[in-house]
């Protein structure tokens with residue numbers, strides 16, 4: 001297990017790399033370059049980022065959100081150009097030592113919350129929150145406006161302004177599209193990029209829908225074990241893997257997270273793990289919780305044990321944290337609670353390793 005931390009680059013992340021390095025057991029980043037979907041990433045820029053990260057004593061082997069252009073998802077003729085850029089970016093990242101690319105194939109919205117700072121009454125901290133009842137009263141455009149207002153000026157991953165500017169047009173393109181239509185376009189994409197990944201030694205890792213059910217009538221095809229079985233079968237290869245995000249899949253109590261980790265771990269189809277906890281408040285109603293098992297509804301020990309048993313070499317990062325100790329930062333991506341999360345997960349890991357060495 002390689003413990004990593006998501007970081008947004010020195011231009012847009014208030015957390016210095018030095019602080020991340022000082023979290024015990026931290027070995028690297030899941031990093032992100034601030035590039036619009038569809039762009040061929042310039043190598044000089046990435047090389048500079050890698051140098052900065054390595055000089056801070058951290059590895060940069062996992063890149064998140066090399067975003068897939070909506071034209072690829074909707075199957076427009078312009079997709080070929082964007083796919084060519086994507087393949088070129090894969091080759092560039094491989095040259096720079098990247099092993100895993102996390103992405104998603106969700107229409108329009110990567111993830112959705114109805115409140116980015118809901119106070120947790122028990123301790124006065126706050127966290128991301130979702131209640132479908134609140135969403136019912138807001139259309140997609142309204143929720144986008146609200147999320148932008150509530151994000152303290154930070155660009156949130158998946159909510160990049162250039163994507164959202166085209167929201168109305170993009171939503172129209174998905175009208176009438178079924179899950180099977182989307183999977184057809186997905187297969188076209190994977191058939192192009194997975195052979196490149198095999199050639200250069202990179203794994204693509206698809207992130208689940210969040211929350212783990214359909215929203216706004218959009219086709220969503222990545223929110224259960226059965227969905228990911230289909231995704232893997234679209235182009236069966238060790239390079240076509242899952243970024244198993246426990247909090248995203250776990251937003252739906254019907255998903256048995258440890259069992260799903262074991263299922264894909266045993267197949268060697270887990271490229272990376274996002275590990276966090278959620279607290280169920282009702283049907284399609286939850287908030288994010290501290291990582292500790294007793295703070296939410298996921299069994300974090302069983303999750304770490306499933307990783308230990310089936311994919312012990314994978315990359316793990318703590319995921320969204322609460323805002324605690326009056327920290328002001330990007331919602332979900334403050335320093336303190338994610339550092340506590342990493343430390344807790346490392347503690348579980350040490351105990352599991354020691355128990356199993358007996």
Ligand SMILES: [Mn+2]
Pocket residue numbers: 207245248274319
């Ligand atoms: Mn995640």
